Amino acid sequence: MEDKAAAGKRSMRALLTKLFVFPVLMFGFGYLMVPLYDIFCDLTGLNGKTGAISSAQASQMQVDTSRQIKIEFTSSINQQGNWEFRPAEPTMLVHPGKPYTTEFIAVNKRNEAVISQSVPSVTPNKAAAHFDKTECFCFTEQKFDALEERKMPVTFVVGTAVPKDVDRITLSYTLFTKEPG
Amino acid sequence: MNAQAVDHADHDDHHHGPAKGWMRWLTTTNHKDIGTLYLWFSLAMFFVGGAMALVIRAELFQPGLQLVAPGFFNQMTTMHALVMIFLALMPAFVGLANWLLPMMIGAPDMALPRMNNWSFWILPFASAMLLATLFVDGGAPAGGWTMYPPLVLQTGAAFPMLIFAVHLLGISSIMGSINIIATIMNMRAPGMTYMKMPLFVWTWFITAYLLIATMPVLAGAVTMLLTDKYFATSFFSAAGGGDPVMFQHIFWFFGHPEVYILILPAFGIVSQIIPTFARKPLFGYSSMVYATASIAFLSFIVWAHHMFTVGLPVEAELFFMFATMLIAVPTGVKVFNWVSTMWQGAMTFETPMLFAIGFVIMFTIGGFSGLMLALTPVDFQYHDTYFVVAHFHYVLVPGAIFSVMAAAYYWIPKWTGNMYDEKLGRFHFWMSTIFVNILFFPQHFVGLAGMPRRIPDYAVQFADFNAISTIGAFGFGLSQLLFAYIMIKTAIGGKKATSEVWEGAEGLEWTLSSPPPYHSFSTQPIIK
Ligand code: HEM
Numbered sequence: 001m002e003d004k005a006a007a008g009k010r011s012m013r014a015l016l017t018k019l020f021v022f023p024v025l026m027f028g029f030g031y032l033m034v035p036l037y038d039i040f041c042d043l044t045g046l047n048g049k050t051g052a053i054s055s056a057q058a059s060q061m062q063v064d065t066s067r068q069i070k071i072e073f074t075s076s077i078n079q080q081g082n083w084e085f086r087p088a089e090p091t092m093l094v095h096p097g098k099p100y101t102t103e104f105i106a107v108n109k110r111n112e113a114v115i116s117q118s119v120p121s122v123t124p125n126k127a128a129a130h131f132d133k134t135e136c137f138c139f140t141e142q143k144f145d146a147l148e149e150r151k152m153p154v155t156f157v158v159g160t161a162v163p164k165d166v167d168r169i170t171l172s173y174t175l176f177t178k179e180p181g
Numbered sequence: 182m183n184a185q186a187v188d189h190a191d192h193d194d195h196h197h198g199p200a201k202g203w204m205r206w207l208t209t210t211n212h213k214d215i216g217t218l219y220l221w222f223s224l225a226m227f228f229v230g231g232a233m234a235l236v237i238r239a240e241l242f243q244p245g246l247q248l249v250a251p252g253f254f255n256q257m258t259t260m261h262a263l264v265m266i267f268l269a270l271m272p273a274f275v276g277l278a279n280w281l282l283p284m285m286i287g288a289p290d291m292a293l294p295r296m297n298n299w300s301f302w303i304l305p306f307a308s309a310m311l312l313a314t315l316f317v318d319g320g321a322p323a324g325g326w327t328m329y330p331p332l333v334l335q336t337g338a339a340f341p342m343l344i345f346a347v348h349l350l351g352i353s354s355i356m357g358s359i360n361i362i363a364t365i366m367n368m369r370a371p372g373m374t375y376m377k378m379p380l381f382v383w384t385w386f387i388t389a390y391l392l393i394a395t396m397p398v399l400a401g402a403v404t405m406l407l408t409d410k411y412f413a414t415s416f417f418s419a420a421g422g423g424d425p426v427m428f429q430h431i432f433w434f435f436g437h438p439e440v441y442i443l444i445l446p447a448f449g450i451v452s453q454i455i456p457t458f459a460r461k462p463l464f465g466y467s468s469m470v471y472a473t474a475s476i477a478f479l480s481f482i483v484w485a486h487h488m489f490t491v492g493l494p495v496e497a498e499l500f501f502m503f504a505t506m507l508i509a510v511p512t513g514v515k516v517f518n519w520v521s522t523m524w525q526g527a528m529t530f531e532t533p534m535l536f537a538i539g540f541v542i543m544f545t546i547g548g549f550s551g552l553m554l555a556l557t558p559v560d561f562q563y564h565d566t567y568f569v570v571a572h573f574h575y576v577l578v579p580g581a582i583f584s585v586m587a588a589a590y591y592w593i594p595k596w597t598g599n600m601y602d603e604k605l606g607r608f609h610f611w612m613s614t615i616f617v618n619i620l621f622f623p624q625h626f627v628g629l630a631g632m633p634r635r636i637p638d639y640a641v642q643f644a645d646f647n648a649i650s651t652i653g654a655f656g657f658g659l660s661q662l663l664f665a666y667i668m669i670k671t672a673i674g675g676k677k678a679t680s681e682v683w684e685g686a687e688g689l690e691w692t693l694s695s696p697p698p699y700h701s702f703s704t705q706p707i708i709k
């Protein structure tokens with residue numbers, strides 16, 4: 001009789017341990033979803049996440065002169081006012097496998113220095129995984145002096161494996177004001 | 182549910198009865214006392230949330246802005262949802278679990294009585310914190326109960342209070358769930374195998390697992406919001422490399438199972454009540470158990486049906502569409518079983534049965550509108566319109582809330598030893614049913630015609646249906662005063678109930694006296 005009660009107590013303790021540990025693990029799982037989604041988006045090109053490769057890798061690519069793809073550039077500003085932000089040229093024709101450089105122009109219209117961060121996105125999603133930037137003003141925060149105007153370069157290459165039916169890719173940037181610099 | 186329980190326990194001199202005075206309620210570890218506390222608390226919050234709903238409906242009575250400022254209107258929609266979900270409905274179900282589970286499985290009390298006390302008493306403090314946001318700088322949260330960033334990050338001083346209230350409510354329900362699981366697994370009477378458990382026990386067993394799996398994820402999501410706002414993390418801030426859509430994924434990973442947390446115990450209640458008044462055993466007991474388990478499992482893989490319009494790839498849209506529609510299968514099994522139970526039964530229509538039948542019919546209407554919303558292409562039109570509002574109110578009001586009321590009428594004679602007033606109960610049912618349909622049915626039409634949700638003003642062509650809806654809302658709200666009156670009256674006194682209460686009722690709780698002794702089964706019954 002005593003033994004049975006003791007055994008019952010022990011199994012209860014084991015159950016409770018499991019029941020308390022489980023929610024703690026699930027709390028961690030909530031956080032784990034953040035990197036999991038990132039990996040998922042990287043693998044699938046979802047969410048317009050672009051890749052980054054070194055310029056050495058890019059220059060080794062075979063240029064596919066048989067295809068021409070139109071790249072469209074768009075820009076938007078996350079917080080209203082105080083900025084001017086636009087692509088230097090609206091579109092560009094490119095061959096897969098060949099690196100190209102273009103510029104975006106940003107003007108800080110405030111009377112004080114400010115730090116910006118631009119976030120890129122590429123559509124269609126199936127092209128995003130093949131769109132690689134070797135150099136980009138979006139890789140780091142950009143500091144602007146009061147009323148400064150600046151041209152910011154981006155160098156990119158469209159991979160030769162980009163699906164055949166893609167003849168047009170849009171690269172968009174959203175400019176965020178991080179904080180007064 | 183009242184002092185009757187005290188008297189009775191005092192007669193039992195080999196048992197210690199409850200402490201005297203108000204300290205009894207603060208320090209109690211008794212499952213019946215705690216169940217009672219949960220239920221009264223829930224009823225009070227039902228009226229708080231209801232008052233907020235009436236502010237919303239009063240403003241929407243006519244197009245244009247009449248009564249409240251738009252900002253306050255948004256606070257009302259947000260707070261109404263949070264109060265109804267976390268402070269009214271969930272505590273009601275936990276209260277029912279506390280009262281009923283030990284009696285149904287032949288146990289003397291819950292497995293962890295002291296933790297039970299904590300689970301309850303956290304609740305008033307969390308609620309006070311949440312409700313206090315109405316009085317702080319910037320007002321209550323107004324970005325919707327779903328707390329989407331970046332909008333929610335604009336909340337003023339209420340923001341950290343909202344987050345901590347959610348944390349506390351989460352802790353309370355996780356502790357409550359752990360207690361429920363431990364009770365069911367370890368305290369069943371000898372011979373009560375899992376497949377002999379009453380369905381209310383089964384559905385709560387599964388609900389408790391859903392709770393401990395998803396409440397921590399919600400806690401994580403709101404903690405990320407908190408650190409995004411105050412500690413410069415950027416989980417959801419695009420400028421820092423995060424993504425606001427990520428919040429929606431995490432939130433709905435909690436949110437969809439949460440809606441089943443709000444309905445599975447209701448399924449259990451209805452499955453207890455219908456056989457009693459149809460005087461037939463439940464049709465398809467084991468299929469009910471498996472259907473409940475499959476619904477719980479599927480609820481984890483359908484969350485993105487709340488996000489069809491965020492720009493998912495077409496493969497994901499298809500997956501979530503089909504997975505969502507798959508849930509209709511086990512749900513249909515349940516509805517089929519309830520109807521088959523009633524089929525050729527010797528039915529009578531006492532108040533609990535009326536509410537249960539009302540549940541089956543009106544919950545099914547909500548299920549059908551859910552199926553329409555599950556169709557990705559049409560959801561692009563319906564999303565964030567009053568059609569969604571109509572959908573979830575059908576499943577939650579004449580669904581979940583009706584089940585709680587059915588349960589209250591069904592078991593209150595057991596809890597208090599007094600019969601409620603049957604005539605008034607039926608009157609309450611008919612008033613509620615008529616008005617709830619006047620309230621929510623027209624919302625389908627304005628939703629299909631494009632009226633957006635969570636907006637204090639609307640185009641004039643929606644005026645007639647909105648006026649009707651508001652009339653229904655006030656009618657429904659007033660009818661609930663009747664419910665409170667009936668419950669209080671029964672708690673105080675009334676015609677004495679027998680132990681069995683209902684002629685066709687089966688289950689261990691009916692073998693106890695009405696009201697039951699302070700400690701339910703001190704010697705466990707043997708189930709054959
Ligand atoms: C047959 C089963 C069901 C299906 C197929 C279904 C489907 C859906 C879909 C697709 C939506 C998203 C609509 C949109 O925002 O565009 C939705 C919203 C919702 N459903 Fe259901 N549903 C079902 C049952 C339930 C049940 C049982 C409950 C709760 C008891 C529920 C509560 C909700 C709530 C609260 C929302 C709105 C959440 C919000 O945006 O605030 N649903 N449902």
Ligand SMILES: [Cu+2]
Pocket residue numbers: 436437440483484486487
């Ligand atoms: Cu859902």
